[in-house]
Amino acid sequence: MTKVNASRREFLRVSTALGAMGAAGSASLPFALNLAAMGSAAAQTSSGGYKALVCLFLYGANDHANTILATDTTSWNQYTTVRTTNEAGSIALPPAGNSGGVLPISPTTTQAGRSFALHPQLGPLKTLFDGGRAAIISNVGPLIVPTTLAQYKAASVPIPPKLFSHNDQQSLWQAYAPEGAIYGWGGRMGDMLASSNAYPVFTAISASGNAVFLAGRTVNQYQVSGSGAVPIGGLTGTLFGSSAAGNPLKNIIASDSANLFQKEHAAVTNRSINAQSLLSPAMAPAGGTGVPNPTTYTNPNTGNQATNGLATQLQTIARIIAGRSTLGAQRQVFFVALNGFDTHDAQRTAHADLMARLAHALSYFDGVMGNLQGTDMRKQVTLFTASDFGRTFTSNGDGTDHGWGSHHFIVGGAVKGNNIYGEFPVTGLKHNLDVGSGSLLPQISVDQYGATLANWFGLSTTQINDVFPNIVNFSNRNLGFMA
Template identity: 65%
Template structure:
């Protein structure tokens, strides 16, 4: 019996649900939950994960500037050599940029890195919020519990690969599990006319978008390139009789060949739909990003992150052509592992992040004549934070970190979560000022999932640790 792809996915989900295997808890009743989640998806919404690969130094991204905090900051981050990572103060040339949250914290004041002027503008306009000290957690944890052991802690802390995997999937790299963006896609793909375009990466294969049933669509550049020579004259054979399509998509008895052919057929179909939407109505009103200014050289340059977000905007522009209601995107920028040359390198990286986010906000503000900012929410993520103390020219791997959420549905101009004491030796310091997180990635993601339309039961399936936390919605979404 031959079933179309959508029917095969539903059949597989029902079989796995009936099997009730303990090794696949997420797939239990997945088909039923997917249908229920999709029924309510009548509008369009998208979530965009901006991942800063390497571990961004959050202490120089969002800073406390009240006199006590600033004194400790300058004392601990200023070194005698030219490798000092302390930033100049408010009002100084190239100094940090003050922000005033709607909910002030007594005795505290805050600022952003000097490269983040576009984000300060968006923060002041109420379209960007800060989430303080968020990181990988299995359950709430105190410093005493962490030091004593015996309480569940994310495995292999401070490891790039493992903590990237934990951020993106709630499991370590070795576990090989689906990402939480992909698990969102599993539940909502049936709302889309083309379910193959539910999860889209512009940055290669991403753990974040790997689902149990949904497969991520990967592309780069301004359009989706086709398989080469598929419709050309080939070795003297006219295009009308080109056998390449039949060769790469033909049916096979061998299961590996059969699966390869199915992947190729899906890629051909998806590419045709995606390219048509992106180069047609989807491209209209999506301008090319202007160059960003490298703060170290003053030179204008192409921003690769802005180009990724341009591709995302074009796909969103083609949402109606593609029949899409819910999408999850992944974009990324590397280079944040700042053991050396941090002051120079981070200034350039954060300038790219801020420029790209501001460009994306502007592109969505008038996409084919529609303001799509309330329908699209972008959030930042990274491997981990970094140590507060300097190694002389940079910082080492940490744990908790501060992040940004941007969009018209975001309750912006505020700092959510618990902003830690500045310095070292406090009750969240796990070593060298590295922060014990006070908010979990599961809580971060669950808040976005709630806005996306998932029920409490569905959220618990997407985020396996959320039941360990009393607060499951952090309140930063409208």
């Protein structure tokens, strides 16, 4: 009997993560079935004050070589030679000073003989970088141990599994293992610090659907929509034309039962109802006296104004952060995402629009955090980017293929900004980090990247070792980009 119960609980946990059960109504699946148990309101108070981490995942694999570029003469010549194909399909960007040219940046720490620039649509992000509230991590990706090109080719050291596969590398970035992983490092950090929150259910929150990044062993992700907490449909208002039908529905889906499966489902549903009733009034309203609505952004390809869904996700996160005191929250991990980075074709136009949306959303979020209902929260909230992998340096005509290492951004007031961390790789082909077609062998591991953030977040050395299983293989556990 004990074995049967254990299997039942594991089945329920996995079903919860996948949103596979439908008894609560299709509109409420992510909300009702992705919750951890509600915690006591008498939780511990963290001595470090409130802090939040926001993971921004760029789904599809961002082309790092057109996002952050080396512009010294040798590097630029290599870049234009390799990335200029034909006039219609070329993915090479114009040089600085030309119309639509790349935007020069001047990192505080120089790298001998190198100069750098950002994609021409990243102007708002350049402002954050120049202002010291954004930094760049160079050539980071999944690694098990420090690896040289010779070791990679000889397979003489452990290599991350299933390289160049979207689903597997998304999972590897978020959860150390290929597709099918159960625990992510955001959720595991939540496990360590959830006791500092009055309601642990609000520790790991996604505004972009289910993400293994936020799955912990004891903390499950809580999913919200652009409008905030998602209620179970039909419990309020009218149902089938009746204002009295809500109570019978609640009795059906939330009443106790002798059947163990129904009993567990009712318990989860009740926790869902209770959580929504707590979060909705705690969140600051959108617009007005609450969190300002994001402006539209300009699509660089059409010149038209459009709504930026990523900015809307970040507004939702800001509204939850604004309710931190009401919720008794001290540590929270959030997840947002931007899709569309698998740029095998028409990369120059597609990537320009993605860069415009990225920069617009990050600038909006920085502004909101700078004055969140009268409080500057920039030093307490750190956003970082992640992606499946980088892309090849060579072009397939008017796009690029799957790579490995990539460059990433960290944004916030606690970031030691206006700098590039890690040695920027040689620009071109056939160098000591080229694993094929200019795809980069990473020199900084995801574990090092995450461990640096975790140290700022308040995890101890022992906890970091638990959360990041490969960190013990790297001598540099803290990359130094957080104050």
